[in-house]
Amino acid sequence: MSTIADVASRAGVSKATASRALSGRGYVSEKTRRRVMDAADALAYVAHSSATSLATGRTQTVGLVMPPIDRWFFAELLAGVQESLLALDYDLSLYGVPEGSQTRERLFETVLPGRRFDGIIAVGIQPSARELERLHRTGRPLVSVGPYSEGSSAVSIDDTAAARIATEHLIELGHADIAFVGGSTDTGELSYGDEQRLDGYHGALRAAGLDAHARVVGAAPTMPGGYTAAAGLLGDRRNRPTAIVGVCDEAAIGAIIAARRLGIAVPTELSVVGIDDHEHADMFALTTIGQSPREQGHEAVRLLTRRMDEPEAPLERVSAPSSLVVRSSTAPPR
Amino acid sequence: MSTIADVASRAGVSKATASRALSGRGYVSEKTRRRVMDAADALAYVAHSSATSLATGRTQTVGLVMPPIDRWFFAELLAGVQESLLALDYDLSLYGVPEGSQTRERLFETVLPGRRFDGIIAVGIQPSARELERLHRTGRPLVSVGPYSEGSSAVSIDDTAAARIATEHLIELGHADIAFVGGSTDTGELSYGDEQRLDGYHGALRAAGLDAHARVVGAAPTMPGGYTAAAGLLGDRRNRPTAIVGVCDEAAIGAIIAARRLGIAVPTELSVVGIDDHEHADMFALTTIGQSPREQGHEAVRLLTRRMDEPEAPLERVSAPSSLVVRSSTAPPR
């Protein structure tokens, strides 16, 4: 692999001039610029990124930290972040952080402070005070998606409101016996957003004086999770709810499939509403609260670049839009 | 942020000694080692990764190049790669390559040759001759998953065999009218593996003298894709197949859901077999050809590290295991 010195000598100029010509910064006569360019691609020259980083202090790389979950939300968000970064010529380093592991410690203590990135996006992570201190010490900006962290810009939907609106939709249709699927799992893992959604469900019920009917059945936020939970819930035909709120669309879809298998018609005998507007929601005619994780990814990058370009720019907290999408999985109870 | 010089002077030693103490390479007395360590964490010292890379020539980073598809296979594979890399203290840079875009060019011409990585894993990518030349020119090892590339180690299942076995399973049960769902899409995109699977289907039919019955219906390799395609296929009750091979489990599951909606019982009236053993396969009692993309991710990293540690190590081509998993979506035709 050739270095800038090779290019310079081949073009008959100094390294400094070659550097200026290649980067486009500083004055270079059109003629020598051309010579340098020609030499560069004759040699298939590519700057050594570590050398550039060391000299400039910037890496053209953004770190993305998220739980290693292959849930739709994360996949979409990742795609959004990638799209935006691509357009800006930034690279992406991805870190999947198993909950409370040594990995996590190593990440915050060593990797992130190693100046491998110009900025960091943390998704669904709630850093501890010490972790935050480590991050800020690097002087690089942090953007969080989901849980908000001190000293960072942030973007997220209002999960509480989303679940509340979903539940209210059911209440307005006349439902009183509304169950929540996905409230808690056996393992006790309940991600930040999920917890807020549960709160929103309870809040709506309380406001309507329906507290007594609250029923939360634990389920993983997945289709099989929702399926299993709903199958149990709907098994007893005498005591089954008239409507279900899924913690997310995956769980809600699982519930719909369970209902169908049990011969329970949706929406005539059972209404189901989800949260997310998953790409499969349409196929199941699922009424849901729509959000766009992909857009949130774009927004996160926007917030990040804003502070990478201008470190003293004020922190921003943007609330991503979400709204009720009515399809045909909900109807008045009969 | 402090540098190794700060640590050295605080510990009263030279930079070299500090470096040795910190990295564990070379002789250092236990006593000074301790002093250096103490100084280091008093200062919360973390080595600057670019400086280390420049000096050593290694980045402790692996590049992962894959299509920006959030299909189960890729998500699982990514998880596997991450797990393995984590254990080895390697970082991961992720590149989603839109098919035939400028991005792709930039990636191969600039990013990958920029020595940002110690090795590269390419998934479902078929590099052109020029692209391959660029890669090899860097002298860093390449491992491909899926399509094999000249000069790289590779891991993949035998997609042709997988589809053949799936189809044979149906033939052995007595089916003659077997359709393939997901053969081609309107956009003409047919990823490498999918193409092979289609071949395997045709091969099995041919071997059984069933060519004439071949029916391929185009569908995206997704649940809605399979749903839509199957709905069309099964709509005509007079002329419908007795069995379906899905290009992947997502498509197969979509077909099952379509069948249920149409009141067609699986497996008594229709057999369905998929390929992958997707995490949802169990929920739908789907008979399928199992493979583990996660394991393939581990394997890819193993192949890569082998050649990163020993550049002259021979190239390897490993065939990942796959085998028939019989559940209850298949039965003899009635």
Add this chain to the structure above:
DNA sequence: CTGTTAGCGCATTCAG
């Protein structure tokens, strides 16, 4: 076992 001396490859002063 430890310190000194040289780079790694690039961008960036500062003169000219």
Add this chain to the structure above:
DNA sequence: CTGAATGCGCTAACAG
């Protein structure tokens, strides 16, 4: 407009 010199932070000989 261009070249020579300097340094980014670290590791790797090479002496001692």
